[in-house]
Amino acid sequence: MKILILGGTREARELAAIASGERGFDIVSSLAGRVREPMLPVGAVRVGGFGGADGLREWLADNGIDAIVDATHPFAGGMTANAAQAAADAGLPVLHVRRPGWREEAGDRWIRVPDVSAAAEAVAGLGDRVFLTIGRQGVAAFAESAQWFLIRAIDPPDGAMPVRYELLLARGPFSVEDETALLADRRIEVMVTKDSGGALTEAKLTAARALGVPVLMIDRPPLPAGARRVETVAAAWEWLRQAGSGQSAGRVE
Structure with a gap:
């Protein structure tokens, strides 16, 4: 199963390291290229944009991608929207990984x-x-x-x-x-x-x-309507395992 991980975050790197070490998964990580010396994940890496949702959809087809994990920064709203649209157009499953936001505590202003x-x-x-x-x-x-x-x-x-x-x-x-x-x-x-x-x-x-x-x-930009979302690498890996075994990953909140 060939997976595109839209990365640039710690969660993306951790997920790439886990999945790349398992049989049956071919991982490609994509970085936006906005940082001059990014921390690279394990496995194959591409750097740069896709040319919007249409360009991403074409890239997915050309490269035989079976599923997408959007583990971009919580403020990469444009890439997240493009991933959701391209996945819908191509009929591919897509999961959005978003770590929890910070919570205000006593004494905060x-x-x-x-x-x-x-x-x-x-x-x-x-x-x-x-x-x-x-x-x-x-x-x-x-x-x-x-x-x-x-x-x-x-x-x-x-x-x-x-x-x-x-x-x-x-x-x-x-x-x-x-x-x-x-x-x-x-x-x-x-x-x-x-x-x-x-x-x-x-x-x-x-x-x-x-x-x-x-x-x-x-505040963070909202995820696309109906998005599958998890907060942890462990939950994302479970979703990938289910997708790889042909099980329905379902919607995760």
Whole structure:
């Protein structure tokens, strides 16, 4: 059974490693190519876009794919929509793997916003020194802001930048101690982040809670209607095993 894993996440790499070691599975992982030095999964890897849902559908047919696992970043809404559409057009099963989002705890000062544009509007009245930790995409939305920004990303943003900023290139995981020191050293007054979930970068939220720093939390884009969804690698592997044995994977919530 030939499986396309749309990846770029820890979950995608773990699933590729498990499935590649099992008989009866031929795994191809696909990465968007937006990170210069990505962490590569086990097995065959392709890098780059497909050309929308139509291009993906053609690629699926040309490469004899039997099922798709969408284990992309929770904010890769365009790729997720294309995967769902291409799978429906081709009559293929597709599973979306999404780790749980972060949960607000006592002492947190979160302000939820629906998207990056809303965050750029809301941040204006929350403080002059902003920790912008949304990756390199979306930074341009803050280009007209008058505040000072600490921008942390793996690779440099390639669009417009705020007038006043410091660029910090780094890849997690980050410790609570280091995140607390960073917020204190840069005198951060407000944090802007995406509800990515997971332990890799959660320490910044713990640090913000301890220091009383408000957090603008950008909500995830919704999954396509009727999507099969699981939250763990174990559940995704069980779905693949059922699909490989000819069983009905069904809808997983």
